[in-house]
Amino acid sequence: MKMQKSEVRLMKGNEALAEAAIRAGLDAYFGYPITPQSEILEYFTEQIPKRHGVVLQAESEVASINMVYGAAGAGARVMTSSSSPGMSLMQEGISYIAAAELPCLLVNVVRGGPGLGTIQPSQGDYFQAVKGGGHGDYRLIVLAPSSVQEMCDFVFDAFKLAEKYRNPAMILTDGALGQMMEKVEFPEEGSLPHQVPDWATTGKKGRERNFITSLHMEPEKMEEINLHLQKKYKVIEENEVRFETFEIDDAEIVLVAFGLPARICQKAVELAREKGIKAGLVRPITLFPFPKKILSDLSKKIDHFLVIELNAGQMVEDVMLAANGKCPVHFKGRMGGMIIQPEEVLEEIEKIIQQPILQE
Amino acid sequence: MHITDEIIIAGFGGQGVLSMGKILAYAAMFENKETSWMPSYGPEMRGGTANCITIISEKKISSPVVSKFDSAIILNQPSLNKFEDHVKEHGFLFYEASTIINPPTREDIMIYKIAAIEEANKMGQKQISNMIMLGAFLEIKPLVKRESVLSALKKVLPERHHHLIAVNEQALLRGKELIEINYHVSV
Incomplete structure (x- = not known):
């Protein structure tokens, strides 16, 4: 469905995300403030009472995520947001929600860790977001925006995917994208219709009781649920992979980066091309499902992958799995809230292509 | 005129550094140009250092994060020390006269001292x-x-300060005049 867009506005990423959620027909938001995502709660607190839905500042992140669990079980379109330490507190509840197969939107505006860390941007929560995070075998659908426009658009996409697969979806972004301003066009309010699903616990009057739980004492039943979940994740992997490429056709070195660093890498590719270096870029948009195939295909024809992340090297492991030894996978990261500069990436590219390729 | 202008604005918190960048970004948006505004954000507010990168472009902006600038507007000494070397060759540097004791020394850029x-x-x-x-x-x-x-x-000033728009307009004009007087630029 092509959505009609309204006027262009200049907004912070966090505010754009919140406005998008309201326009996507959000029924309820539960959250607890933490920098650098507090604008989301602030925006909702100002706007939701004037428009529609519920906004509630809970007493903690643990309370927030369990309110999300309850509201999602009742069939509401619901979300929460936090930043790294707060997201860690939510992991138990997220595992329950994934096990109970409830749709909801989780937003992690990542800051530098580990620990309380800093309030500056980071991608240190990649593993937590794409490999489960809480206990047990489960997956979130993870979208990584790289612009304020995508901070808006991916809210709609995340709700669609979450509801299609009855699975929590996460927007994994960072403090810089949350705080920066860019132009954004919003879809019209009401363009994402929502009906209360028939599995929701809305009161059993006139029908059989709906029951939502993540507790199953018989191992046979629990394994059956696990098999069902794994089958669902497989379908998601087959159908929902999204990525973007830039200048890869004749590329000899391909950068892989998600979120804001992908744009920094795009600039680095431009700088490299000016110097005659055949560089390209793959930007995973969905981190789960991960764009394995394009990376696997590329690994057979390029000389190098260079993975750029704002962490100590997390997505690089997935790139290595996709490359499966077909070409070398290099890594450069910044940590603790530091942002990498395009020139730094270019330097890394030059260092790699100047190395003699060792033949076995 | 360059297709893209990457601008750093830096000074103390409370000097209106972030607002200047926002005003440029909004103005660019009103002219259907591409724009991005990236603040350095942190716990420091008034008195600490603050800066923002505003990019105005005719084409889609790849990285909103850059470390070399076409233009620098500098309102205090620490920021000058930090960013003078980050102005591109043949770039432009504007600095506030009274807060900067050790003026810039680059000879390959255009430098304007504004009181x-x-x-x-x-x-x-x-x-x-x-x-x-x-x-x-x-x-x-x-x-x-x-x-x-x-x-x-009008977008950047909160509504309760809209009575100050006229004086802000005068200030813009005064800045323009200072350039005309000091640098003999024909209009």
Whole structure:
């Protein structure tokens, strides 16, 4: 469905995300403030009472995520947001929600860790977001925006995917994208219709009781649920992979980066091309499902992958799995809230292509 | 005129550094240009250092994070020390006269010294020195039109301060005049 867009506005990423959620027909938001995502709660607190839905500042992140669990079980379109330490507190509840197969939107505006860390941007929560995070075998659908426009658009996409697969979806972004301003066009309010699903616990009057739980004492039943979940994740992997490429056709070195660093890498590719270096870029948009195939295909024809992340090297492991030894996978990261500069990436590219390729 | 202008604006928190960048970004948006505004954000507010990168472009902006700038608007000494070397060759540097004791020394860039704080004090509104700087900047680098800047002011100033729009407009004009007087730029 092509959505009609309204006027262009200049907004912070966090505010754009919140406005998008309201326009996507959000029924309820539960959250607890933490920098650098507090604008989301602030925006909702100002706007939701004037428009529609519920906004509630809970007493903690643990309370927030369990309110999300309850509201999602009742069939509401619901979300929460936090930043790294707060997201860690939510992991138990997220595992329950994934096990109970409830749709909801989780937003992690990542800051530098580990620990309380800093309030500056980071991608240190990649593993937590794409490999489960809480206990047990489960997956979130993870979208990584790289612009304020995508901070808006991916809210709609995340709700669609979450509801299609009855699975929590996460927007994994960072403090810089949350705080920066860019132009954004919003879809019209009401363009994402929502009906209360028939599995929701809305009161059993006139029908059989709906029951939502993540507790199953018989191992046979629990394994059956696990098999069902794994089958669902497989379908998601087959159908929902999204990525973007830039200048890869004749590329000899391909950068892989998600979120804001992908744009920094795009600039680095431009700088490299000016110097005659055949560089390209793959930007995973969905981190789960991960764009394995394009990376696997590329690994057979390029000389190098260079993975750029704002962490100590997390997505690089997935790139290595996709490359499966077909070409070398290099890594450069910044940590603790530091942002990498395009020139730094270019330097890394030059260092790699100047190395003699060792033949076995 | 460059297709893309990457601008760093830096000074103390409370000097209106972030607002200047926002005004440029809004004005660019009103002219259907591409734009991004990236603040350095942190726990520090008034008194600490603050900066933002505003990019205005005719084409889609790849990285909103850059470390080399076409233009620098600098309102204190620590920021000058930090960013002077980050101005591109043949770039432009505007600095506030009274807060900067050790002036820039680069010879491969254009440098403009603006007595913005002194002028603002003369006008009886010391908060508008940032707009004097902005007026001077736009006189040399007319990236956006005056009307767009005025519309942008309405967006950036909270409504309770809208009575100050006129004085901000005067400040912009004063910045323009300072350039005309000191640097003999024909209009």
